[in-house]
Amino acid sequence: MGSTTGASGDRNDVVIIGAGHNGLVAACYLARAGLKVQVLERNDYIGGAAVSRKLYGDFTYSNCSYVCSLLRPEIMRALELPRFGLQVIPYEGGCTMMRDGGHLALYDNHDALRREIARHSPRDAEAYHRFSTDVIRQCKFIKPLLMREPPDPTSFKPRDLMELLYLGQRLNSIGEDRMYDTIRFWTMSAADFLDEYFESEIVKAHFAGSSIIGTALGPRSPGTAYVLLHHYMGDIDDTVGAWGFARGGMGAITAALTASLEASGGSVRTGAAVEQILVKNGRTTGVALASGEEINARLVISNMDVKRTFLKSMAAEHLPADFLTAVRRFKIRGSSGKLNIALDGLPRFPAIPEGSPCIRGDLHLTDSLEMMERAYDDWKDGRWSQAPYVDMLIPSQIDPTMAPDGKHYMSVFVQYCPYELADGPWTAAKRKAFGDTVIDAIARQSPDFKSLILHAEIRTPWDIENEVGLTEGNIFQGELTMDQLLFNRPVPGFAQYRTPINGLYMSGSSTHPGGGVMGAPGANAARRVLRDLGRAS
């Protein structure tokens, strides 16, 4: 049954649909500006895709998102998330296990990493320096754009002109050569990008992983180099590209946001599924819940993806036809699955050398771009990858709150898994078969893995859509390709968090700068609302 947290009262200034991280970030900023904010969450628990749940014994799962890097430090600081309980702990390195029993590990120590890569290619060990320098250069350019509203290039309003000028200055400040690189990196394939640095197949395969996560594209598809960069955009304590765990699972982020929100007088109501966004004379008046209850508000912010907002939660008659068409065309294809596994002990991976810290990082099984591309081919054919790309972590090695002592929680992100199967709808049997494919793949590198499994939660894109509400289960609320980024995200002309409906705004990852547990869309949306209310910050 649903419940309301925090203070609740009569008239709302703002109703926010969805207690995911971006909705909560927007809520926090607005509540801190003095607005009365009510967040509505259809599930009985808070978090959206940044959630920790206990589904088996004393094991905590990060059911959806599972690692943290992109969450903007300025948001953590402004909303005092550490004071409200958030701790982000970095993890070290990672490893790709090879089919021939070999491996490539990543280490934080520069010399250990160089010697590790040099085992596969001395040249690549030294090219890695160039690769990371180029990645950092590009991220330095993009990063300041994350927390800004994208300019409308067709507008002559002073604000848009200023923002365009800023964009131009940023581009200019990185230098002529980097400008060329920027355009190339934003449009080229990850395979082409990595070919410019590395010769070793295993090195390329390891780094290509982040270019396909959450994306219905293969490593050879144009546009995937940007997805790779997107995953380097974060930092932990100023270590660029570092990833870590939220202590207590990803739900710790949304729990801290909720506590921060309540401290500023806002509240979250769970078990409150919004059926419809109410519109009268081109202006929103509030929302209607599935129960029939209507909640009025001056402003409504939808943290749902753009398709769910406009195609499923609103009558089409209120929307311009070209806008609707653009929303329908928005690419938000489901391509990822997830397994959350409770383990009776730490599995053995013979490919990983005894004592190597890389087992505490992200582990992978795809040792060539070819294998990765073939995994994508399966998705195109409407079936889950027979040899899937997995991004697998055992956070309980670092975070003691995730599992009982001596036991372990394993998070397995799986690419690719289609939303719609070629042979008809998802069934319980197919879900199990999908899970078995993944478990078998892991067991090929870990002989004792299967015997340690106590419980497994298997989630297909269909499950993710139905539980979390993400259309097709797309983790980014829309793909991160150039045609859907910056002023084209989510649709041209509506990149500034506004919608064709007066008083209705968007704050989800469908908007600039896109997905990942970053919080930037929520913060930018809140700033847009405050500006429109004449409370410019």
Add this chain to the structure above:
Amino acid sequence: MPPSEPTAPHFRKPLLETPFHARARELSQIDQFVPWAGYNTVDVFTTVEQEYFAIRNASTLYDLTPMVKYRVAGREALEFLNRLVTRDLRKLRVGRVSYVVWCNDRGHIIDDGTVFRLAATEFRLCTAERQLDWLLDSAIGFDVEIAEVTTDIAALAVQGPTSCYILKRFGLEGVERLKVFEIGEFSVRGRPLTVSRTGFTGDLGYELWMRPADAVAIWDELMAAGRTRGLRAIGSQALNMARIEAGFLMPNIDFMNAEHTVRLGRGRSPLELGLGWLVDLDKPHFNGRRALIAERRAGSRRLLVGLDVAGNKPAHNALLYAEEAGRREVGSVTSALWSPTCKRNIALAILEAPHFAVGTTLWADIYLNRELVWERRMAKCRVVEKPFFAPERRRATPPADR
């Protein structure tokens, strides 16, 4: 397993040990080691002062094995290297060494190093940083083979006024005939040894290149030969003092590999670093030539110079101003030192045009920690000629015994 390879895997022990490591451990009194190019090396053995003065007064042994070494060989090895570096290597005879820099296409320095011409088509390139990818990319189209040989060759620098005498006593017959930048092949008690009259101290000195298996024995015999002439092992700190006096540049201190800079404008051209004498614009095409021609025509926007700083406090990391009031920032110090030999407070600094002419007066913003209380002082500086210290003995052939 080669002797330089420690038994622990790299993820437990990331740093390698040179073949001299056991000796370094024995002589180290204060356990002050630093990582250098992937090796665990000595920063200070005993006291920096004593080690420094051994360079200028007696002789020193410095383990330079970690210096990155590439073997460059093949029919077009010379053509490749000449295409890589800014200097005209066609003039480099077999048995000679040349100090070189190489640039990217923007004319900004990637690294500096030395080229040894061991045979007509065989060279050794010594560099500060590993850069196999850059070298291999630059070698496309040339009939040349490039391989890193750092672990295959152990190296010792023997530097100081008594270094020639000690090497003679050690058994290098005729070493006194080696001219500056000349290479000699020797054999001592059955052990082959390559000796070059090169170094990073600006003083009389030699560098010895040997098989790792012979390293410890040669170390011991050198120590025995030098005992009565003040030979001692030194760490990197003492060497750093000597190289500042000699006006030599240190990568990642005085300039950065341009390919590793993230920010615009952090790359440095050889002209800007005062290394114009290494740039030969009349030789066939080389990386960065076009940019350097343009820079020479337009004039450099900045220049690395020597500074004489008032007072006795080194101007570490100081910003430099055109006037005492400290309003107009015109550069910054990259290396600073109270020079015990010159009895001058010296620095290397990068300055914007037009403030770099010799004789220009500048002001350095120096912060002093005086018993935990920080004080700020504006010290007057003068742009001066480099090097700060260049004794005649460094060139004398044959050198004196002391």
